[in-house]
Amino acid sequence: MTAKPQYISVWVREAAERARPAAEKPGRGQPSRAQIVRAAIEILDTEGLDALSMRRLGAKLGMGATSIYWYVANKTDLLDLAIDEAFGEIAVPVGGGIDWREATAVFAHSLRRALMRHPWLARLLGGRPNIGPNALRMSDRMATIFDDAGLDHEDIDFTVTTVIAYVIGISGADATWRDTVNTSGLTYDEWTEQHEPALRAGMADLPRLRAIYEKRRLPPDTGSALEARFDFGLRCVLDGIAGRMP
Amino acid sequence: MTAKPQYISVWVREAAERARPAAEKPGRGQPSRAQIVRAAIEILDTEGLDALSMRRLGAKLGMGATSIYWYVANKTDLLDLAIDEAFGEIAVPVGGGIDWREATAVFAHSLRRALMRHPWLARLLGGRPNIGPNALRMSDRMATIFDDAGLDHEDIDFTVTTVIAYVIGISGADATWRDTVNTSGLTYDEWTEQHEPALRAGMADLPRLRAIYEKRRLPPDTGSALEARFDFGLRCVLDGIAGRMP
DNA sequence: GACAACTCTCGAACGCTGTGCGAGCGGGTT
DNA sequence: AACCCGCTCGCACAGCGTTCGAGAGTTGTC
Missing domain, CATH: 1.10.10.60 (Homeodomain-like)
Incomplete structure (x- = not known):
């Protein structure tokens, strides 16, 4: 004890x-x-x-x-x-009269790039609170963007947190997925082939999922496809935020 | 070698x-x-x-x-x-004529509850691809919701991924944060007091962040405040999706 | 020049981890 | 009686993070 x-x-x-x-x-x-x-x-x-x-x-x-x-x-x-x-690698454009939407998009892509470049990062982020100087500086700059746009303190907190949560959520998954394939020592095709029977068995009685899986196999989920998906979600988040701007 | x-x-x-x-x-x-x-x-x-x-x-x-x-x-x-x-604990309402937005909200809260109930879950999710039967069934049901709403295969994939990414991103952070405080053996007040000097030093030259921190200290980030933040972001995501529905 | 203090390195050891191996146990079938 | 089979488990191994204390090398002071 x-x-x-x-x-x-x-x-x-x-x-x-x-x-x-x-x-x-x-x-x-x-x-x-x-x-x-x-x-x-x-x-x-x-x-x-x-x-x-x-x-x-x-x-x-x-x-x-x-x-x-x-x-x-x-x-x-x-x-x-x-x-x-x-x-520290993450860039937040601040000042210079860029509008909040573009600045946030630049930040989101920069954060994503850092997460993809360091696949271990997302795994560690879910481990303990991150209050290092670079993380704080990043938050401060993001706060500045929405402060300049006229949001009050609570909305700044909510908005910044939402963007970061989305980017970390999706990029963490993407990075993990890519890293798993890469470190398996197999090519992308070999890897999917190895997982084919398990997925096929698992989706045996899940017709909708199977349909999506079949239709979306070509082109495979390479980088550009992941990027398109990321951009889609980011646009959703930014649109939702835009509807709440003063 | x-x-x-x-x-x-x-x-x-x-x-x-x-x-x-x-x-x-x-x-x-x-x-x-x-x-x-x-x-x-x-x-x-x-x-x-x-x-x-x-x-x-x-x-x-x-x-x-x-x-x-x-x-x-x-x-x-x-x-x-x-x-x-x-x-397996996550509920996805499917069928019964509920509209996609409410069904997705129910799912999102259910996923969040599972992540908060099992703080280890978010940490492990960033570790390896998750293709177990319950995870696949969950995805299939989410796909069903947006299939019924008339989306094509690509948009179903994009939309479902976006929602899940946001929920995991924010709930993982929240769960980790809460868990860190809980397992420290300190009360919430003791914990914040212990971290006060570090945060204050880190934010010394970050005025915007400091202002938000000061203003948002009461009430402290207890459960309901975290829930409000989660709901804010979820509404953003759902609004953004709504703008893309047929 | 002598001695002290301080910075830094490192080998040995501790208690912990996940896991392979092989012996052994009890019950059922032949 | 002989055998197999599902199952348990003690032992051992390599590796981990970390502590400790001995010592080497440099620097500072009288």
Whole structure:
């Protein structure tokens, strides 16, 4: 009946440390930490989430696994840092008189691209709250867009959350799907062939789904088809928001 | 340089086994398997995703950890089965002359409820493609709704995917957030207090975000506030879809 | 030049994980 | 009595995240 360790996010813990003046990290620590995070992302991108272990990362960095703990307290912290690093890639056009709809569309595509480029990202996002500096900055810029458009605070929150939820929801699924095929070592055709009997059996008494599946097999769900579907949904969301703009 | 094991989903593998006539599972196997999956879900719901280990599950079932492997090939398979079991709880009203908009809203709330009831679900959904029988049946029923409303195959696919993406995107985030607070062992107030300095520091030079945060602190983001936000976004999505209906 | 302090590395070890293997048990059929 | 079959499980293995403490290398101070 021992109490749980009560994990605290990097951001929270390090903000608390910063309050005590003497606890600053050493000068050379910062570049090394960034370097570790970059290496971790490289492994995550090329070998997948499950391939990232501290020993593997240490080997890539040419150091012992346990040396990493000098720069980073946890693997959890490391992943939080990787998440926020990825969020840094996301662009939000702000200012310059672009209207909210175009700005939001640009943001949505940018967020999607980040999620597709880093298939591990969506899996981790569903793990713990993300309040890193880049994530906050992204939210602030999105808030700015709708603040400039005249929404009140509650509607800004609602609107921004809706857009992000849709993009993460669909892109996470798309990225996972693509990643599953890619890392299976099979071609797209081999993969669908392997899954054909299971799908056919599962849809045996589901005529509507089967009809859609049959009709939509050519062209297969390659990138452009996924992109068209993403754009369709995004237009739906934006139209719905447009109906609520002042 | 050994090749990866090439994991195949339960559904695919067992559909292939079913093709060979003699490979059916024994009669008593089925109830026991369902019982194992139910026990796994119980652990997942009450203790979280990380708490589910084969030994822990075996202990709960009063059997050795390795005995479970008689009924289930993998932990991965077990989780796939748990996912589909959870999908079985989702209701899709079909037939009976309800219009598509109300039917979709009922479905969306039902899906959300399942995701909130099983906080582990969203985390796992971003892990591998979900083609279990309950998931397929759910998709088929959603397809039926929009087929009856007169959409063509492509638009049915696009529309259903959009709704599901939004619901999973927002509910996954909400469930994770709530779960993080709950399992921290802190009250809501204690938790926000603990995160206050980090958020304040992070938002130091983000005035818009800070303004929203300040203004929206009372009432705190309890269940009803999250529900209002969910409904707002759902209305946006449904409005956008409505504009594309024949 | 000497000694202390501080930054950083790392091998050993702990307790945990998923899982393969093979021995063994009880009941049913031949 | 012999045999098979459904099922259980102890043992073992490789790998995981993480702790600890010993030590190396650099820097700072007298």
